[in-house]
Amino acid sequence: MALRTVLVTGGAGFIGSAVVRQYIAETPVTVVNVDRLTYAGSLASLGAARHHPRHRFERVDVCDRRELERVFREHRPDAVMHLAAETHVDRSIDGPAEFVRTNVVGTQVLLEVARGYWSELEGEARARFRFHHVSTDEVYGELGPQDPPFREGAPYRPSSPYAATKAAADHLVRAWHRTYGLPVLVSNCSNNYGPYQYPEKLIPRMILNALEGQALPVYGRGDNVRDWLYVEDHARGLRLVLARGRVGATYHIGGRAERTNLEVVEAICELLDRLAPDGRIGPRRRLIRFVADRPGHDRRYAMDSTRMERELGWRPAVTFAEGLERTVRWYLAHPRWWRAVLEGADPQRPAAGDAHRCAGAG
Template sequence: MHTIFITGGAGFIGSAVIRYLLQNTHHTVVNIDKLTYAGNLASLDSIQHHTNYHFEQVDICDREKIAQLFSHYQPDAVMHLAAESHVDRSIDKPSDFIQTNIIGTYTLLEISREYYSQLLPEKKSQFRFHHISTDEVFGDLEDSAKLFTEQTAYSPNSPYSASKAASDHLVQAWGETYGLPVVISNCSNNYGPFQFPEKLIPLMILNALHGKTLPIYGKGDQIRDWLFVEDHAKALYRVLTQGKIGEHYNIGGWNEKTNIEVVQAICQLLNIAKKEGKLTAYSDYIKDIEDFSSLIQFVTDRPGHDKRYAIDASKIKIELGWQPEEIFETGLAKTVDWYLENTHWWQPILEQRYAGQRLGVDNI
């Protein structure tokens, strides 16, 4: 049994990792989360009373408190997911991304280095620092047939992706310079249950249920590779436990879709759900809607919008034996059903924190 630190464990991907670990392993999990707007402990209701679960509300930039957590819990591994992650918000306020994604990662690396240097040989041989990042650090594939590999040069185009690229480089440097046992993974677009509704898929679902327009940037021809979050959680544990120190692993879903294809697929699922009588709770909003795709509205594109991301996930399949279990169609159907069945999770968010407004336009 090991103790694993999960930074950002109240977030979308972090909470999926915690649920997976506590439901499928015997590890002790310490969730370290500042609880920003996107952090939601309700995503962890199913495991909050688990004997192997601990929550610490701490900012990863707080060096003193992070050091105290290392001293108290004596972790065997760190899975670093805490990050500001929304491109539109990074356009509005890049300073938050510089602080959390760069300074926060640096702080965590320094505490980890000091802690690691004092470990006994056996404990030292087990320790891992797993940094979780994004495919957006690689920039724009545009319309080529190429895929991002672990050797693709970094070329970030937004404040968000630039801050994540910087954090990746810091982790790599701490591994090479100081001998910290690090591993880095870069993933494609995640989707699934418990995702904060500023992101494309939950935003479109909830807007549609309330009869609101479905805003799509530009022509909706931007291409993304989609990865079901529960598949990602399994992949991350595989990288942590079987990945080679110093290596990078790309994690993708092999599901390239244009944004307009994604939104149209959501509309089709909701059309079926309405016919089956599953949307009666929203009848006041949608009674006059025959086809949810009629709500689609194309809006001015955001600045620096990358045209295409697509991951080659061959390495993790060949070396670690992981591949996604969900295809996009099955994963999206599960996601739509989850949002229909879990109003209690997302309703407070819409009422208190985020009402579906467009972001990323303040500085245009």
């Protein structure tokens, strides 16, 4: 399906910015980037795409119905890729209300605006329109050590407030397809990693702590297992789903790279000892500290990507070892980016305590 204009929500976030960069660098598509610019969003993550003539940035909250209607009216997108979400499990445990607001209410508002826009389209434009909702493996809960990876259609058993809000959003998207006929696609991904990831997540946090000689806190015994997916591989998978996926279908995008959290941290230590040795710090493994596990910590996630491989010809191109080294080298080479992000120095980031509307949520 030939797309001319794609509206990407959360396009200044980690995964969203990778999608935007790829669209601008590798296709003729115009991208309408809708982002509220919370603490985890940065226009600096867009690189050269930020000032490209085919990139249109709209600082809009997905809960703001009136502003979303204006964006659809002015830019006339062929498709929507919905990535805007609060995503950090620990933050959802400490403050679930914001996750309900953005992930559930924001998705409902966006669905209604998209449905209203789509219902007025005619002919080829109506037939071409798609709404692609990007979700997570965490909606399925945990796997046992010997369980096969999650396949599409697995029962939902979310454990954290974050996972529960993403599960709710998934159900809303499917309901809008069944009830109203909105042409939707859903994809669920495994843990992403790579350049431009906000340093609250495991891999960038461990890289930066280890560089500074600070403790590397690992939950429990470090034996929780995650399937790791390089963000550029995920972005290419998302573009394929939107362009060629079957309406109403769900696609799993996984990295086929299961590792325990401890294995990941130890690999980071070895890479940094090789790429950035520091005699004052010594071997970085000495910095590992086991800390009390977080509530409801799922033991294992893994995704079966057979449908993506069979129907769309997608496979991860980057191995975990290669992707992790690329990631470590990127953070070593870009201290200006991560220092500015940690300090909230992006000039277009909202000031702390700014209020945000949630208009038209009912």
